[in-house]
Amino acid sequence: MNKTAPVEVYEPFKAGLPPLKRYWRMLWKRRSFITEYARSELHEKHFDTVFGQVWLIINPLLLSGVYFLLIVIIAGNSDKMRYAHLTACLFLYYFVNHSMSGGAKSVIKGGKLILNTAFPRIMLPMSAWVIALIRFLPTMIVFFFIRSILGLPWGWNMLWGIPVAMITGTFALGLSILISCANVYFRDIGSFLPYFARTWLYLSPILYEVKNLKPKLRSFELLNPLYSMMDAWSRAIVHNQVPHLESLLKGAAWALGTLLVGTYFFLTRERDFAVRV
Amino acid sequence: MTLQSESDFSPKTGELAVSVQHLGLTYTTTIDRRPTLKARVRSLGRGAKFTRVVRALDDVNLDVPYGSVLGIVGANGAGKSTMMRAISGILPPSQGRIEVYGKVSTLLALGVGFNPSLSGRENVLLGGLAGGMTRKEIAAHFEEIADFAELGDAIEAPMRTYSSGMFARLGFSVAVTVRPDILLIDEALSTGDAHFKEKSLNKIKELRGDNRALIMVSHGLGTIREVCNEVAWLHKGQLIQRGEPNAIVDAYEKFLHVGKSAAINEDI
Ligand SMILES: Nc1ncnc2c1ncn2[C@@H]1O[C@H](COP(=O)(O)OP(=O)(O)OP(=O)(O)O)[C@@H](O)[C@H]1O
Numbered sequence: 415m416n417k418t419a420p421v422e423v424y425e426p427f428k429a430g431l432p433p434l435k436r437y438w439r440m441l442w443k444r445r446s447f448i449t450e451y452a453r454s455e456l457h458e459k460h461f462d463t464v465f466g467q468v469w470l471i472i473n474p475l476l477l478s479g480v481y482f483l484l485i486v487i488i489a490g491n492s493d494k495m496r497y498a499h500l501t502a503c504l505f506l507y508y509f510v511n512h513s514m515s516g517g518a519k520s521v522i523k524g525g526k527l528i529l530n531t532a533f534p535r536i537m538l539p540m541s542a543w544v545i546a547l548i549r550f551l552p553t554m555i556v557f558f559f560i561r562s563i564l565g566l567p568w569g570w571n572m573l574w575g576i577p578v579a580m581i582t583g584t585f586a587l588g589l590s591i592l593i594s595c596a597n598v599y600f601r602d603i604g605s606f607l608p609y610f611a612r613t614w615l616y617l618s619p620i621l622y623e624v625k626n627l628k629p630k631l632r633s634f635e636l637l638n639p640l641y642s643m644m645d646a647w648s649r650a651i652v653h654n655q656v657p658h659l660e661s662l663l664k665g666a667a668w669a670l671g672t673l674l675v676g677t678y679f680f681l682t683r684e685r686d687f688a689v690r691v
Numbered sequence: 692m693t694l695q696s697e698s699d700f701s702p703k704t705g706e707l708a709v710s711v712q713h714l715g716l717t718y719t720t721t722i723d724r725r726p727t728l729k730a731r732v733r734s735l736g737r738g739a740k741f742t743r744v745v746r747a748l749d750d751v752n753l754d755v756p757y758g759s760v761l762g763i764v765g766a767n768g769a770g771k772s773t774m775m776r777a778i779s780g781i782l783p784p785s786q787g788r789i790e791v792y793g794k795v796s797t798l799l800a801l802g803v804g805f806n807p808s809l810s811g812r813e814n815v816l817l818g819g820l821a822g823g824m825t826r827k828e829i830a831a832h833f834e835e836i837a838d839f840a841e842l843g844d845a846i847e848a849p850m851r852t853y854s855s856g857m858f859a860r861l862g863f864s865v866a867v868t869v870r871p872d873i874l875l876i877d878e879a880l881s882t883g884d885a886h887f888k889e890k891s892l893n894k895i896k897e898l899r900g901d902n903r904a905l906i907m908v909s910h911g912l913g914t915i916r917e918v919c920n921e922v923a924w925l926h927k928g929q930l931i932q933r934g935e936p937n938a939i940v941d942a943y944e945k946f947l948h949v950g951k952s953a954a955i956n957e958d959i
């Protein structure tokens with residue numbers, strides 16, 4: 415009857431990647447959905463009101479204050495460098511944490527959209543990541559404000575913070591994608607996550623600096639991706655030093671690895687989501 | 692809700708629009724609880740299965756040419772919505788194959804309004820972006836959508852404040868305004884009032900004249916008789932009969948009233 419080739423053919427889902435070029439085209443075409451969806455989520459949480467935005471600033475300030483108090487009480491004394499380190503690293507950590515927790519819910523939350531629209535599902539964890547990024551940016555303003563009050567010296571080496579932030583951002587995106595996919599199969603990941611995140615916070619050089627660690631303990635930190643990222647971050651934007659090349663490379667390897675693995679799992683499983691959510 | 696940009700594809704009457712071949716589709720659901728890590732670890736030792744497979748479609752064959760309106764009837768849970776989802780590419784088939792010759796737009800029951808705390812306008816925007824339209828395209832169509840839906844100021848109100856009829860109005864307006872080659876309508880007409888029903892019937896007839904293909908799921912058998920060229924009857928995931936609307940709808944009605952028919956030897 416027809417001589418033209420079909421525009422679309424749908425066949426049984428086989429394990430394996432979808433045609434990547436086509437997937438990318440679909441994703442690129444819908445890129446404004448990602449930010450628009452993030453915006454609507456922020457609107458739902460009232461982050462687009464005056465008080466919502468003030469809260470975005472006050473909340474991290476309060477957090478860093480509480481942790482600083484904790485350090486002063488436990489360690490007995492503390493200096494301003496320590497406080498700057500704590501704030502900078504805590505804020506970066508919350509970026510990772512928020513993209514993890516947001517990503518975990520993203521696919522399940524978008525269930526209705528998934529059941530009624532054909533679109534690259536990876537846009538959902540991506541938009542959770544965008545939300546985390548939007549929440550992260552104002553905290554940087556807070557940090558630089560704190561930093562100038564503390565009177566720490568400024569310098570060009572601080573620019574190393576940009577590649578470090580990009581590495582950490584890539585890592586956070588990878589985590590968001592990986593966890594969103596895992597959460598479809600194991601719905602209780604969302605409830606484990608806060609405990610996991612808290613532990614991770616304590617195990618990473620955030621409340622303390624790398625140089626405070628015993629050398630023996632440092633070798634364990636090879637297993638912690640945040641270790642090298644936090645160290646490089648602190649060196650760059652707190653101490654105005656060039657981060658170790660090793661930290662940058664390790665961080666980049668973790669980030670790319672997580673993103674690749676996460677995307678691979680997501681893309682191979684995503685056609686299965688609609689019949690599972 | 693999938694909105695799709697207008698295509699340059701110009702179909703002709705009689706050419707194939709959708710071809711569904713030996714379509715089977717299964718949902719995987721959990722037996723009683725959500726799939727959790729805990730449950731999976733627990734079931735490790737016993738090797739117990741904690742998922743259940745629901746066979747929603749079984750070996751369904753359908754061809755829909757351009758210029759025709761196919762109605763789909765069937766009891767609740769027959770697999771009608773499932774088939775629409777498969778045709779629009781949302782659910783991958785478990786068996787068989789679906790070929791689609793053109794751009795599909797769907798009007799599934801809850802497509803628009805997936806986020807009830809957002810206004811109708813924002814939902815249309817998000818739905819459109821997800822479906823691959825650009826902001827410009829959506830903006831260009833928005834007035835027409837709002838006009839057709841006749842929602843007035845309610846278009847700016849959160850969709851949780853909508854009645855189900857208002858919901859359906861907006862969904863239907865979006866679907867018909869973006870002018871897809873192949874339009875899938877799932878139950879949108881059943882909740883509209885008489886005025887909107889007539890308006891949307893006219894719209895469907897107009898679209899039919901335009902050489903599009905329409906697939907329409909409805910429990911309103913009067914509507915089906917009036918606008919469809921052909922009707923398919925699904926029951927428990929299987930295609931029971933397809934053919935001339937009056938004949939099929941009569942058979943279906945008889946089945947509904949009697950509870951059994953010659954075609955099926957099982958309880959409803
Ligand atoms: N997301 C889902 N997960 C598991 N099973 C599902 C899901 N959606 C539908 N089903 C099952 O698939 C079968 C067909 O459902 P479907 O929604 O296609 O019915 P329908 O013909 O549209 O019914 P209705 O007339 O009520 O709209 C039903 O048995 C239903 O329980």
Ligand SMILES: [Mg+2]
Binds near residue numbers: 773
């Ligand atoms: Mg249905």
